[in-house]
Amino acid sequence: MDERVREHAEVLVDWSARVAAGDDVVVSVAEDAHDLAVAVAAALGERGANVTTLYDSEEVSRAYLKGSESRDGDFESDPAVDLAVFEAADVYLRLGGGRNTTATADVPAPVRQAYATARQGVREARMGTDWVSTVHPTRSLAQQAGMAYEEYQEFAYDAILRDWETLAEEMAEMKRILDAGNEVRLVTERDDAPDTDISMSIAGRTAVNSAASVAYDSHNLPSGEVFTAPYDTEGEAFFDVPMTIEATRVRNVRLVFENGEVVDFAAETGEDALASVLDTDPGARRLGELGIGMNRGIDRFTDSILFDEKMGDTVHMAVGRAYDACLPQGATGNDSAVHVDLITDVSRNSRLEVDGEVVQRDGRFRWEDGFA
Amino acid sequence: MDERVREHAEVLVDWSARVAAGDDVVVSVAEDAHDLAVAVAAALGERGANVTTLYDSEEVSRAYLKGSESRDGDFESDPAVDLAVFEAADVYLRLGGGRNTTATADVPAPVRQAYATARQGVREARMGTDWVSTVHPTRSLAQQAGMAYEEYQEFAYDAILRDWETLAEEMAEMKRILDAGNEVRLVTERDDAPDTDISMSIAGRTAVNSAASVAYDSHNLPSGEVFTAPYDTEGEAFFDVPMTIEATRVRNVRLVFENGEVVDFAAETGEDALASVLDTDPGARRLGELGIGMNRGIDRFTDSILFDEKMGDTVHMAVGRAYDACLPQGATGNDSAVHVDLITDVSRNSRLEVDGEVVQRDGRFRWEDGFA
Numbered sequence: 191m192d193e194r195v196r197e198h199a200e201v202l203v204d205w206s207a208r209v210a211a212g213d214d215v216v217v218s219v220a221e222d223a224h225d226l227a228v229a230v231a232a233a234l235g236e237r238g239a240n241v242t243t244l245y246d247s248e249e250v251s252r253a254y255l256k257g258s259e260s261r262d263g264d265f266e267s268d269p270a271v272d273l274a275v276f277e278a279a280d281v282y283l284r285l286g287g288g289r290n291t292t293a294t295a296d297v298p299a300p301v302r303q304a305y306a307t308a309r310q311g312v313r314e315a316r317m318g319t320d321w322v323s324t325v326h327p328t329r330s331l332a333q334q335a336g337m338a339y340e341e342y343q344e345f346a347y348d349a350i351l352r353d354w355e356t357l358a359e360e361m362a363e364m365k366r367i368l369d370a371g372n373e374v375r376l377v378t379e380r381d382d383a384p385d386t387d388i389s390m391s392i393a394g395r396t397a398v399n400s401a402a403s404v405a406y407d408s409h410n411l412p413s414g415e416v417f418t419a420p421y422d423t424e425g426e427a428f429f430d431v432p433m434t435i436e437a438t439r440v441r442n443v444r445l446v447f448e449n450g451e452v453v454d455f456a457a458e459t460g461e462d463a464l465a466s467v468l469d470t471d472p473g474a475r476r477l478g479e480l481g482i483g484m485n486r487g488i489d490r491f492t493d494s495i496l497f498d499e500k501m502g503d504t505v506h507m508a509v510g511r512a513y514d515a516c517l518p519q520g521a522t523g524n525d526s527a528v529h530v531d532l533i534t535d536v537s538r539n540s541r542l543e544v545d546g547e548v549v550q551r552d553g554r555f556r557w558e559d560g561f562a
Numbered sequence: 563m564d565e566r567v568r569e570h571a572e573v574l575v576d577w578s579a580r581v582a583a584g585d586d587v588v589v590s591v592a593e594d595a596h597d598l599a600v601a602v603a604a605a606l607g608e609r610g611a612n613v614t615t616l617y618d619s620e621e622v623s624r625a626y627l628k629g630s631e632s633r634d635g636d637f638e639s640d641p642a643v644d645l646a647v648f649e650a651a652d653v654y655l656r657l658g659g660g661r662n663t664t665a666t667a668d669v670p671a672p673v674r675q676a677y678a679t680a681r682q683g684v685r686e687a688r689m690g691t692d693w694v695s696t697v698h699p700t701r702s703l704a705q706q707a708g709m710a711y712e713e714y715q716e717f718a719y720d721a722i723l724r725d726w727e728t729l730a731e732e733m734a735e736m737k738r739i740l741d742a743g744n745e746v747r748l749v750t751e752r753d754d755a756p757d758t759d760i761s762m763s764i765a766g767r768t769a770v771n772s773a774a775s776v777a778y779d780s781h782n783l784p785s786g787e788v789f790t791a792p793y794d795t796e797g798e799a800f801f802d803v804p805m806t807i808e809a810t811r812v813r814n815v816r817l818v819f820e821n822g823e824v825v826d827f828a829a830e831t832g833e834d835a836l837a838s839v840l841d842t843d844p845g846a847r848r849l850g851e852l853g854i855g856m857n858r859g860i861d862r863f864t865d866s867i868l869f870d871e872k873m874g875d876t877v878h879m880a881v882g883r884a885y886d887a888c889l890p891q892g893a894t895g896n897d898s899a900v901h902v903d904l905i906t907d908v909s910r911n912s913r914l915e916v917d918g919e920v921v922q923r924d925g926r927f928r929w930e931d932g933f934a
Contacts, residue, residue: 257607
């Protein structure tokens with residue numbers, strides 16, 4: 191076995207999910223994630239955890255959903271077995287990595303939505319576990335990223351096999367600044383792109399040090415971002431990192447906020463997809479997340495939000511739903527059916543301020559060498 | 563998709579498992595059974611059943627069991643998730659078909675046994691569902707059978723895609739004869755093999771018309787046998803069909819019974835494996851099953867008990883555990899930790915008698931043309 195696969199499994203089981211003896215662990219295995227599943231099973235056997243493996247095949251899902259069309263996509267609410275699985279589980283490890291990122295492309299959107307809507311309780315039970323989502327680098331993901339397979343493997347393991355403890359300490363510094371702050375402002379001034387000058391309140395909100403571990407309320411591997419739930423957004427921002435929204439490529443998005451809401455928007459490509467997101471519900475026009483990417487193992491965009499939003503020297507903002515972890519106990523933040531991240535490069539001609547003090551300039555944080 | 567895969571799925575879902583709308587169906591998918599899983603999911607979607615897919619990978623199992631060796635193979639009894647899955651399921655469909663039939667060859671027997679022993683409750687919950695076990699024809703199974711891949715596919719689909727309704731009617735005739743009978747005698751006299759002359763009581767026992775459907779108490783696809791639970795066996799029998807017992811190839815077994823128990827035995831190859839089976843417990847020296855193979859879609863032995871024991875013109879006897887379905891309500895039959903089938907060719911120089919009347923001679927049943 192590739193030693194990196196074994197290391198990936200050990201980071202996932204020990205650092206990310208904190209699996210202990212006796213834990214009931216559900217592992218879902220995408221079509222091409224077999225090798226990682228083998229390594230994870232070995233680690234779980236060593237730790238004395240129990241394991242149940244689910245087959246998470248997009249082709250199987252497509253067949254089921256297309257089959258259901260003859261019944262007008264009428265799905266039972268929270269079917270008993272799936273609910274029982276996640277109610278009984280302590281830990282859920284999702285091993286992504288299929289063979290075709292567009293395997294469900296011909297399933298009509300209403301069928302997908304009906305299926306998702308019918309499974310809200312299953313989703314809540316799953317979110318109630320110590321869940322972690324990761325991917326095994328596959329040829330299909332390499333293709334999505336426009337990379338050769340071995341090149342993509344190196345990219346993915348650079349992102350995943352970090353010194354998480356050290357990165358968590360560095361990110362704790364950013365969390366302290368955001369937790370103590372009241373207002374964040376991001377300014378970028380570049381010749382080749384529209385300016386960004388956007389401000390938002392973060393008073394009373396708690397930042398998450400997303401250090402790829404449930405111990406940090408962080409559920410992605412890789413991770414490496416600090417995020418919070420802003421409100422009262424004002425100004426305009428330009429997002430230059432291309433991404434895929436609802437299977438549509440979207441590039442160079444511009445959003446204008448007034449009184450916390452998007453009042454104007456544009457995109458060089460994919461503007462219809464962006465409009466559809468913003469029209470979902472009132473919450474879709476407000477920010478739900480501000481995130482600071484701090485994983486410098488990620489050095490390029492690969493059209494995968496799991497990686498892109500954590501890239502060092504980027505900042506992302508999501509329209510839509512806010513995460514509870516950022517809110518005061520019992521409070522409700524921005525609510526929406528969507529949560530769509532938009533990313534901007536801050537490696538040059540940029541500054542991020544908290545309460546008027548520059549925290550990051552041209553990609554350098556104020557505690558780093560080279561910060562001017 | 564290969565039309566045969568779609569037909570296989572439909573026979574499995576409709577004839578075998580009798581899936582209805584609203585059923586909670588658990589489908590376990592072996593490493594190379596993906597295509598059949600896709601076809602099964604489509605059928606379940608059309609029927610309006612719920613589906614949960616498990617990944618049944620022998621390599622994942624091996625990794626988990628080998629990992630556990632560092633903890634001396636100490637397994638929790640009936641882990642919560644697996645138990646919950648089968649307690650909540652109405653139907654369990656096992657889609658076999660791995661990539662290597664010897665994928666767990668280096669897992670020590672005590673580790674396997676400890677794992678199996680710890681999961682008795684899970685197994686009982688699984689047996690409490692409407693379960694059906696089938697295989698997707700894979701290259702690995704073709705290799706086990708000593709056949710080319712396409713040749714093996716044709717063999718497997720000939721066995722699986724039968725006119726089950728017609729075969730069930732024919733087998734019902736054999737069931738009537740066995741249910742009404744008190745004693746069965748099998749005699750074979752061949753120049754090239756030791757004689758068989760063995761008698762057993764079946765009074766008070768009920769035969770199962772194993773027509774590959776839960777509606778017939780039959781849980782294998784393919785099936786095509788009628789079996790009962792004999793006792794008070796006397797005489798000797800020769801089993802000329804090679805088979806694999808505990809990973810050992812066993813050929814040309816001879817058993818001698820007195821007062822219902824094996825008092826002498828021999829095997830041309832694999833005698834140690836046979837001895838180990840017979841020494842498991844007292845019940846391992848008594849017959850638990852007499853089966854009449856009636857699936858003429860199976861025309862050769864492929865070293866797979868799922869197919870071999872159902873082959874037309876064969877009779878098999880199993881030492882060890884009897885099936886409850888053959889016993890009067892509440893009665894206990896022969897009990898043992900093992901159930902090992904031994905098969906004999908009855909296509910020539912043979913006769914099967916029930917209460918002194920010949921029911922099958924040289925492979926022809928008495929209701930068939932050519933019965934002399």
